Amino acid sequence: MNVGIGPKITALTAGERATLDALCDCLFPPGAATPGAVTIGASGYIDQALAGPYAVFVSEYRAMLGSLDQAAGGSFVGATDKLAVVAALERDELPGLLRNPDRTTFDLVIRHLREGLFSDPIHGGNKDFAGWKAVGFPGAQFGFREGEQKLDYQVDRQPQSLTQVSQDARLPGLPRTIPSTAGIPANPDVLIVGGGAVGNFMALKFVRAGLQVVILEAGPPRTGRERSMDELLATAFRNEGGAAKFNDEVPTWRTRPGEKARRAVMSQGLETALGGNSIAWGAVAMRFYEDDFRIRSATAAKYGDHRIPEGSTLADWPMSYAELEPFYEEAEDLLGVSGHAGNRENPDRSRGNPFEAPRANPYKMPALRTSGLGQLFADSAKAQGYHPFPLPAAIATTAWNGRHACTYCSFCSRFGCHVDAKASAQNTVLPEALESGRLHIVSGARAMEIVTDESGRAVGVNYLGLDGETRFQAGGTVVVAAYAFENSRLLLLSRSRRHGRGVGNETDQVGRHYMTRQQPSVYAIFEGKRLNRFIGPTAQAMAIADLSGDHFDHSDVDFIRGGRIAAFNQYLPIEASGVLPPDVPRWGEAWRDFFLSSYNSTAMLFIDPEILPYENNRLDLDPDVKDKLGRPVIRITFDIGDNERKLMQYLQDRAEKIALGMGATRTWRRQFLTGPISTHDVGGTRMGNDPATSVTNGFGEVHDTPGLVVLGGSSFVSLPPVNPALTILALALRAADHIISQNTGAAA
Numbered sequence: 001m002n003v004g005i006g007p008k009i010t011a012l013t014a015g016e017r018a019t020l021d022a023l024c025d026c027l028f029p030p031g032a033a034t035p036g037a038v039t040i041g042a043s044g045y046i047d048q049a050l051a052g053p054y055a056v057f058v059s060e061y062r063a064m065l066g067s068l069d070q071a072a073g074g075s076f077v078g079a080t081d082k083l084a085v086v087a088a089l090e091r092d093e094l095p096g097l098l099r100n101p102d103r104t105t106f107d108l109v110i111r112h113l114r115e116g117l118f119s120d121p122i123h124g125g126n127k128d129f130a131g132w133k134a135v136g137f138p139g140a141q142f143g144f145r146e147g148e149q150k151l152d153y154q155v156d157r158q159p160q161s162l163t164q165v166s167q168d169a170r171l172p173g174l175p176r177t178i179p180s181t182a183g184i185p186a187n188p189d190v191l192i193v194g195g196g197a198v199g200n201f202m203a204l205k206f207v208r209a210g211l212q213v214v215i216l217e218a219g220p221p222r223t224g225r226e227r228s229m230d231e232l233l234a235t236a237f238r239n240e241g242g243a244a245k246f247n248d249e250v251p252t253w254r255t256r257p258g259e260k261a262r263r264a265v266m267s268q269g270l271e272t273a274l275g276g277n278s279i280a281w282g283a284v285a286m287r288f289y290e291d292d293f294r295i296r297s298a299t300a301a302k303y304g305d306h307r308i309p310e311g312s313t314l315a316d317w318p319m320s321y322a323e324l325e326p327f328y329e330e331a332e333d334l335l336g337v338s339g340h341a342g343n344r345e346n347p348d349r350s351r352g353n354p355f356e357a358p359r360a361n362p363y364k365m366p367a368l369r370t371s372g373l374g375q376l377f378a379d380s381a382k383a384q385g386y387h388p389f390p391l392p393a394a395i396a397t398t399a400w401n402g403r404h405a406c407t408y409c410s411f412c413s414r415f416g417c418h419v420d421a422k423a424s425a426q427n428t429v430l431p432e433a434l435e436s437g438r439l440h441i442v443s444g445a446r447a448m449e450i451v452t453d454e455s456g457r458a459v460g461v462n463y464l465g466l467d468g469e470t471r472f473q474a475g476g477t478v479v480v481a482a483y484a485f486e487n488s489r490l491l492l493l494s495r496s497r498r499h500g501r502g503v504g505n506e507t508d509q510v511g512r513h514y515m516t517r518q519q520p521s522v523y524a525i526f527e528g529k530r531l532n533r534f535i536g537p538t539a540q541a542m543a544i545a546d547l548s549g550d551h552f553d554h555s556d557v558d559f560i561r562g563g564r565i566a567a568f569n570q571y572l573p574i575e576a577s578g579v580l581p582p583d584v585p586r587w588g589e590a591w592r593d594f595f596l597s598s599y600n601s602t603a604m605l606f607i608d609p610e611i612l613p614y615e616n617n618r619l620d621l622d623p624d625v626k627d628k629l630g631r632p633v634i635r636i637t638f639d640i641g642d643n644e645r646k647l648m649q650y651l652q653d654r655a656e657k658i659a660l661g662m663g664a665t666r667t668w669r670r671q672f673l674t675g676p677i678s679t680h681d682v683g684g685t686r687m688g689n690d691p692a693t694s695v696t697n698g699f700g701e702v703h704d705t706p707g708l709v710v711l712g713g714s715s716f717v718s719l720p721p722v723n724p725a726l727t728i729l730a731l732a733l734r735a736a737d738h739i740i741s742q743n744t745g746a747a748a
């Protein structure tokens with residue numbers, strides 16, 4: 001929803017607006033060379049947003065504006081001690097504020113202010129690009145040349161709104177819209193819950209094998225280009241103002257049993273629409289390492305059983321890397337993955353990851369180019385004895401199967417790609433699958449429960465349609481692929497005489513072994529340098545894997561396993577304006593001056609630590625919090641163990657050393673425990689051979705419920721320091737072959 005298009009509608013009275021203006025100019029005051037928040041249009045943006053997507057916050061704003069006037073003795077506008085009143089607002093001490101258990105009103109206002117300063121002008125703020133000009137952000141550009149990514153290059157393009165960018169570079173042959181399908185078969189061979197990455201990639205294999213497939217997708221159809229180049233729509237509006245199913249059922253989180261769980265702050269939010277998170281993803285597409293699949297036995301054999309942390313439920317996977325390798329290959333082929341191979345089979349290994357597991361073939365395309373920042377990272381890492389490599393990515397670097405090559409626009413992770421360079425279900429598998437006539441997608445179909453017959457076999461799903469009617473859809477095999485949270489939730493909510501604790505839950509394993517990535521990054525400022533991180537996708541990163549897994553000897557350290565360190569691109573101003581060292585306040589002159597001077601000199605050394613599974617960490621149904629339909633949301637119980645704390649300390653020390661080697665003039669660290677992430681959530685329906693410790697076998701078949709298959713990150717046994725989607729897809733493609741062989745008798 002674009003609040004800035006059409007006649008301007010505002011929510012506040014003239015008096016309220018005057019108070020808001022005064023507040024905004026305290027938060028981002030005019031400076032010698034920069035206009036203040038009101039001139040930039042931030043307060044106007046907020047007023048318009050309150051009449052649109054943020055209408056839900058109007059009462060909270062009214063209460064806050066009234067509180068400010070009251071605290072200022074009647075009129076905040078005329079007060080001489082405005083900053084003291086704002087400081088009291090920040091401390092949440094003003095009488096009359098509406099309280100929210102998860103954040104303060106000040107938190108909300110600051111976020112909205114940053115949006116008004118730095119979002120695309122089409123939303124009503126950032127007038128004449130004043131916010132972008134203040135930080136040197138060129139806005140929505142079709143793409144950037146390689147030279148512009150060199151360190152210290154002065155990018156002097158005129159800022160542009162996304163309305164000025166030609167988004168019509170699509171090569172011929174791709175459908176603009178997903179055709180609606182009619183004539184849903186009553187009893188298809190396969191019924192899939194969730195039209196995301198897993199659902200669509202499996203569907204292609206099924207229709208190629210001649211099977212009839214129905215996908216129930218809770219969200220609407222879409223082309224895959226939605227939210228391209230619009231930081232606001234891709235983040236805040238999606239998570240706060242949007243109506244996506246996930247926003248109504250955000251899980252709660254607590255660190256240990258016995259505590260009351262509170263709404264989890266999800267770092268990215270989840271898409272609920274056709275294509276799932278295959279559109280929003282950052283497309284880093286890495287395989288696991290060989291020993292990740294025998295993590296418990298390899299650790300015990302090398303260091304002794306006593307090194308497995310107490311309380312950890314670490315286990316081996318029910319398959320080896322070698323068994324999964326052909327399916328990694330297939331997934332990379334369908335996605336179009338670019339990169340440099342580093343293993344011995346490949347001639348260009350010097351440019352790749354020397355620790356990677358054997359791969360039968362090289363990557364499909366050369367890696368994304370190396371940015372100036374990436375080179376700086378690589379030089380420093382190399383000087384310290386590491387082996388930097390470009391992250392493989394499901395991003396076309398040459399024209400690929402009707403997709404344009406990446407233009408390095410930088411609106412990548414969380415955005416639809418404006419030229420389809422980034423792989424999504426829409427620009428890879430869906431066109432062919434739909435063309436077959438054997439894939440039928442029911443959009444707006446929200447699965448409510450898995451239905452089993454008297455024998456306990458899954459026979460279909462009850463779903464709620466857009467018309468509010470609940471219907472039954474049968475399927476020969478029922479595949480649940482609705483992301484980690486919903487996979488466990490659906491199983492737990494599907495109770496019957498045969499499945500009293502929920503399907504798949506006979507041994508109380510559903511929801512157990514949950515893991516979620518923590519992001520204890522190290523930030524670094526390179527004073528006086530231009531990094532130009534507003535160019536290039538997140539995935540355009542140089543990384544090291546020397547400290548991952550067991551790639552270094554752990555005999556003399558007091559933890560097991562490791563993590564990846566990488567320098568990513570994509571640094572957009574709404575998000576960036578919240579990245580502050582501990583001694584910089586989040587408002588006022590000090591904030592303004594810090595951000596304006598450091599935006600283009602700030603880098604992040606991103607750390608992906610391996611997270612182990614623990615007995616206490618699990619998903620279950622929250623006894624107190626329900627979604628709009630009155631169904632319990634998922635409750636996350638999750639904390640990191642001592643092993644992870646020691647590991648993160650070790651990784652941060654080394655990341656900081658690399659940053660200093662790069663010439664950083666200042667560094668600071670994020671905390672270790674950053675909470676559930678919503679992109680790398682795994683476990684809950686663990687794969688394994690023993691029903692006492694897992695929910696499914698290695699093909700995702702639920703041990704106690706024939707006919708039911710559950711797949712996705714929820715299947716994971718462990719969480720190596722690698723992005724999950726490629727492994728998720730490889731597992732799904734392998735399982736698809738298994739289902740096909742059962743349906744057709746073809747050898748898997």
Ligand SMILES: Cc1cc2nc3c(=O)[nH]c(=O)nc-3n(C[C@H](O)[C@H](O)[C@H](O)COP(=O)(O)OP(=O)(O)OC[C@H]3O[C@@H](n4cnc5c(N)ncnc54)[C@H](O)[C@@H]3O)c2cc1C
Pocket residue numbers: 193194195196197198199216217218219268269270271272273274275276277278280281282283284285286413414445446447448481482483484486678679680711712713723724725726728
């Ligand atoms: C911003 C972002 C960046 C990411 N970057 C990366 C990356 O760089 N590399 C990487 O490996 N991974 C990344 N990920 C993670 C990756 O996108 C997911 O791992 C992957 O999409 C999981 O696939 P899935 O099919 O299991 O779930 P999804 O793709 O989430 O699909 C689930 C589908 O199920 C639907 N659904 C949910 N509930 C129901 C219901 N009750 N009934 C019917 N339908 C339902 C949803 O609408 C959705 O379409 C990222 C994710 C995000 C959000």
Ligand code: SF4
Pocket residue numbers: 395405406407408409410411412413415416417418419420421422536537
């Ligand atoms: S892949 Fe990412 S960076 Fe490249 S053009 Fe697409 S959205 Fe932009």
